[in-house]
Amino acid sequence: xxxxxxxxxxxxxxxxxxxxxxxxxxxxxxxxxxxxxxxxxxxxxxxxxxxxxxxxxxxxxxxxxxxxxxxxxxxxxxxxxxxxxxxxxxxxxxxxxxxxxxxxxxxxxxxxxxxxxxxxxxxxxxxxxxxxxxxxxxxxxxxxxxxxxxxxxxxxxxxxxxxxxxxxxxxxxxxxxxxxxxxxxxxxxxxxxxxx
Numbered sequence: 001x002x003x004x005x006x007x008x009x010x011x012x013x014x015x016x017x018x019x020x021x022x023x024x025x026x027x028x029x030x031x032x033x034x035x036x037x038x039x040x041x042x043x044x045x046x047x048x049x050x051x052x053x054x055x056x057x058x059x060x061x062x063x064x065x066x067x068x069x070x071x072x073x074x075x076x077x078x079x080x081x082x083x084x085x086x087x088x089x090x091x092x093x094x095x096x097x098x099x100x101x102x103x104x105x106x107x108x109x110x111x112x113x114x115x116x117x118x119x120x121x122x123x124x125x126x127x128x129x130x131x132x133x134x135x136x137x138x139x140x141x142x143x144x145x146x147x148x149x150x151x152x153x154x155x156x157x158x159x160x161x162x163x164x165x166x167x168x169x170x171x172x173x174x175x176x177x178x179x180x181x182x183x184x185x186x187x188x189x190x191x192x193x194x195x196x
Contacts, residue, residue, distance in 0.1 A: 027076055028080040033138050033144065033145035034070075043102055061125055062125050066134060069129055069134055081094040
């Protein structure tokens with residue numbers, strides 16, 4: 001069975017550059033994680049603004065001070081969805097994605113209380129105004145990206161592991177798989193197995 005799966009993966013890999021949009025590039029995964037973090041803060045700031053732990057002004061400060069990084073994140077996500085669904089469909093998919101994130105925090109943020117979220121917001125305001133710093137904080141806060149497909153390099157690694165385990169590729173498929181994030185098409189890989 002693994003040989004059949006490996007052969008199917010190998011046959012599909014020459015199309016990797018065209019179908020790579022079905023997986024998430026590392027840059028887009030990190031952008032999704034930061035956007036998820038920022039959405040958690042936004043919805044929570046609105047939910048907590050009538051509590052003793054109102055941090056809506058701090059959230060607004062965060063958005064003003066980190067605007068360039070947040071726009072960069074949104075641009076990366078729009079790029080991902082445009083790769084998947086085309087320019088017009090990508091904008092709709094991006095909007096749906098952001099709405100899904102917002103709705104996921106409507107009833108709260110995973111057991112965090114307003115005071116916890118206020119502390120996270122203070123930490124977010126304290127980090128440098130760049131995407132990497134916000135990503136590191138989101139990672140430290142336990143935020144994960146919400147993505148609907150595997151990360152590209154992870155999907156490729158899994159396929160390579162399967163191929164290595166079954167020794168059906170004769171070493172020729174790895175070259176095509178390595179192109180999943182590239183834009184250059186290569187001739188189809190030759191798959192060798194028991195039938196050859």
